Amino acid sequence: MAAFGRRRGVPVNRERAVMASSDCYIVHEIYNGENAQDQFEYELEQALEAQYKYIVIEPTRIGDETARWVAVGNCLHKTAVLSGAACLLSPLSLPPEYSRYVALPAGALSLACAALYGISWQFDPCCKYQVEHDGHRLSRLPLHTLSSSTPVVLVRRDDVHRKRLHNTIALAALAYCVKKVYELYAV
Numbered sequence: 001m002a003a004f005g006r007r008r009g010v011p012v013n014r015e016r017a018v019m020a021s022s023d024c025y026i027v028h029e030i031y032n033g034e035n036a037q038d039q040f041e042y043e044l045e046q047a048l049e050a051q052y053k054y055i056v057i058e059p060t061r062i063g064d065e066t067a068r069w070v071a072v073g074n075c076l077h078k079t080a081v082l083s084g085a086a087c088l089l090s091p092l093s094l095p096p097e098y099s100r101y102v103a104l105p106a107g108a109l110s111l112a113c114a115a116l117y118g119i120s121w122q123f124d125p126c127c128k129y130q131v132e133h134d135g136h137r138l139s140r141l142p143l144h145t146l147s148s149s150t151p152v153v154l155v156r157r158d159d160v161h162r163k164r165l166h167n168t169i170a171l172a173a174l175a176y177c178v179k180k181v182y183e184l185y186a187v
Contacts, residue, residue, distance in 0.1 A: 023053040024141055027062070029148055037061070048125035054141055055129065055154040063152030067131050070154070074130075076117040077166050084110035084169035087176060100180055107173035114170035122163070129154040 025047040027040055040059045044066065047055045057063035087107035091099040121127045132138060132153040141153065 024056065025050070025052040025054070026056040026142070026146070027058055028146075029058040029060075045125075048129070051125075051128070051156060053156050054132070055156075056141060056143065056146070057152040057154065058146050058148040060148065060150065063150075066126065066154065067152050069126055070129060070131055073117065073121045073127055076113045076121065077162060080110050080113035080117065080166040080170050083107070083113065084166070084173040087173040088169070091176075100184070104177055104180060107177035110166075110170045110173040111177075114166050117166065126154075128156055128159055130157050131155075 027043045027047065029040070030036075032039065037059070040062050044055070044057060044062060057066055083106040087103045087110055090102040090106065093099075094102060132155040137155070138153060143151065143153075
């Protein structure tokens with residue numbers, strides 16, 4: 001029988017404290033010939049397509065490249081949101097004659113970042129993942145079986161709300177910029 005405890009008022013099954021093997025895929029660093037890197041990349045692609053909850057990448061080069069790819073996607077998302085917010089909020093906080101000098105470039109940046117994210121990241125299965133840094137969650141994974149001391153761990157997260165947020169803000173910034181440009185050149 002499973003031992004139960006309480007954490008934050010929710011029953012916890014202690015036997016399930018370790019992650020189920022069907023939730024986690026490990027890309028092991030095992031060199032079998034001269035095209036091992038291609039094999040690692042193929043395994044990672046297969047794991048991403050299979051939509052595992054956690055993917056542990058043991059090969060350093062592929063792990064670092066994947067972590068950078070995720071970081072660039074995060075940067076584009078955050079830049080689209082923050083610059084779009086700056087575009088939409090600058091008319092409220094700056095005098096009207098100066099707000100367009102902030103709003104128009106910020107709106108263009110928001111639109112460019114959202115478009116680049118949509119073209120390059122939206123359909124990539126890697127965009128559904130984030131690099132996991134939480135020690136508690138990492139302790140539940142079978143990391144003791146690895147030969148590498150610094151694996152990259154990806155966790156699958158729902159990004160629907162995130163995409164909606166930056167697309168909505170970027171479109172609102174675009175609408176504002178079109179209106180402002182029309183007002184500037186129509187007069």
